[in-house]
Every structure is written in C-alpha cells, then in structure tokens.
Amino acid sequence: MKKLMAANWKMYKTRDEAEQTARGLVGLVAGRIPADREVLVIPPFTALSVVARELAAIPGFSLGAQNFYPAAQGAFTGEIAPDMLLDLGCAYALAGHSERRHVLGESDAFVGRKVAFGLAAGLRMILCVGEKIEERQAGLVREVVKRQLDAGLSDVVPDVHPETLVVAYEPVWAIGTGLTAGPADVAEAHGFVREMLRARYGEKGNEVRILYGGSVKPENSGEIIGIDNVDGVLVGGASLRAESFAAIALA
Numbered sequence: 001m002k003k004l005m006a007a008n009w010k011m012y013k014t015r016d017e018a019e020q021t022a023r024g025l026v027g028l029v030a031g032r033i034p035a036d037r038e039v040l041v042i043p044p045f046t047a048l049s050v051v052a053r054e055l056a057a058i059p060g061f062s063l064g065a066q067n068f069y070p071a072a073q074g075a076f077t078g079e080i081a082p083d084m085l086l087d088l089g090c091a092y093a094l095a096g097h098s099e100r101r102h103v104l105g106e107s108d109a110f111v112g113r114k115v116a117f118g119l120a121a122g123l124r125m126i127l128c129v130g131e132k133i134e135e136r137q138a139g140l141v142r143e144v145v146k147r148q149l150d151a152g153l154s155d156v157v158p159d160v161h162p163e164t165l166v167v168a169y170e171p172v173w174a175i176g177t178g179l180t181a182g183p184a185d186v187a188e189a190h191g192f193v194r195e196m197l198r199a200r201y202g203e204k205g206n207e208v209r210i211l212y213g214g215s216v217k218p219e220n221s222g223e224i225i226g227i228d229n230v231d232g233v234l235v236g237g238a239s240l241r242a243e244s245f246a247a248i249a250l251a
C-alpha cells in the first residue's frame with residue numbers, strides 16, 4: 001500500500017500561482033519520490049488544467065479535485081461532474097471535507113451520495129471525517145466518526161477495490177489552527193477507523209488508506225506518518241509553498 005501525501009490547496013492560487021507552485025514542487029520532488037509513496041495535488045477547479053500539465057507523466061504524482069456534484073451531467077448551475085474531472089486528468093476527489101460540511105452545510109447523506117457516485121464514475125474517493133472541539137470535549141469522537149463513516153460509505157458497493165477508497169481523519173479543531181492531535185489521539189482515532197473498515201470490508205479494510213489532516217507541517221510530518229494506521233497526510237496551509245510541501249512529501 002503506497003502512502004498518500006496529499007496537498008489540498010483549498011480556495012487559493014490563480015492559474016499562474018498554481019503553475020509556479022506545481023513547477024517548483026516537481027523540481028524539488030520528481031525523481032525522489034520513494035516507490036512506496038504517491039504525491040497528490042488537489043488544486044481549485046480553475047487551476048486543474050495548468051497543474052495537470054505540470055504533473056503530466058511525472059512518476060509518483062497524481063491530480064485530484066476538491067469537490068463535484070453527484071450526477072453525470074444536467075441542470076446543476078455552478079457544479080462540476082466527475083467526468084469533467086476525469087477529462088482533466090483527475091484520479092482522486094475529496095468528499096466530506098469539514099469546510100464543506102460546516103461552512104457549506106453538506107449533510108452526511110449528501111457526502112455519502114458523492115462517495116458512491118464518484119467511485120462508480122471512476123474516481124478514487126477520499127472521504128473526510130472528524131469531530132469538532134465541542135464533540136471531542138464531550139467524549140463523542142467515536143460517535144461522530146462512526147456516524148460520518150457509516151453515512152459516507154453506506155452506498156459504496158461491498159466489493160469496492162480498497163485502493164480506490166481513502167478515509168481522511170481531520171479533527172476540525174486541528175484544521176488551520178496550528179494545533180495537531182497528539183500521537184496518542186491520532187493512533188486512537190485511526191485505530192477506530194481501521195476497526196470500522198474491517199467490520200465493513202473484512203481483510204480488505206486493512207488496505208484502505210487512512211490519512212491524517214490538521215496542521216501537518218514539515219516539523220511534525222515525520223512523526224505523524226510513523227504512527228500506526230497512518231497511511232498518509234492531507235495538508236492544507238503547509239502545502240501552499242512548494243518547499244514546505246516537498247519537505248512533507250519526502251519526510
């Protein structure tokens with residue numbers, strides 16, 4: 001199973017900025033990605049084609065999208081369909097990111113529709129889950145993660161290929177705050193996600209990658225990636241500069 005080192009650029013970067021960052025990243029990382037790692041760049045929609053051009057045919061790199069609407073096509077003004085992303089060279093897409101759940105109001109059920117639809121359309125899906133600070137303080141981490149996983153995976157076919165499904169544990173209180181979950185908290189949450197994946201998919205559940213996200217930076221990525229059941233990272237702020245994301249990707 002390859003570790004997945006993912007850069008989520010969120011709503012940052014014009015095309016020129018994205019092109020420069022992607023080019024810088026390729027310069028720093030190409031030819032140095034270990035065989036057991038994959039580097040994923042997830043730019044905003046408007047920069048997908050320029051980043052695709054920079055990453056094209058470079059071994060070890062993949063391209064992903066931050067969102068899509070779960071329909072093949074249709075009268076959905078402002079939305080993007082999975083086929084449009086595949087057409088641009090995307091292999092992956094996110095669903096259930098906390099900013100979409102809590103800023104854009106996406107429900108557990110809608111996230112579940114996206115995961116199943118994206119997989120069926122041929123995208124590899126990264127289902128994001130994670131608790132808010134008040135939920136952690138109330139001792140509800142497992143309940144929240146279980147609810148989001150159950151809903152997020154409810155329509156996925158049981159014989160899903162485990163390489164095409166990824167779960168990202170991103171505690172909401174650690175996103176963009178400089179706070180990271182401690183190693184014991186990460187190990188506990190990832191162990192719980194693994195248990196749930198095994199309960200759902202049997203042995204195949206061991207092959208679904210589980211990423212950690214939330215204030216990952218060059219200084220902590222080596223430790224995080226070494227924790228049991230951490231199969232990669234999903235990086236926001238520290239992925240915006242080529243140098244810092246290159247350091248994380250190669251940590």
Ligand code: 13P
Nearest residue numbers: 008175176214215236237
């Ligand atoms: P930060 O790395 O900025 O905390 O963001 C994490 C995240 O939301 C990645 O999807």
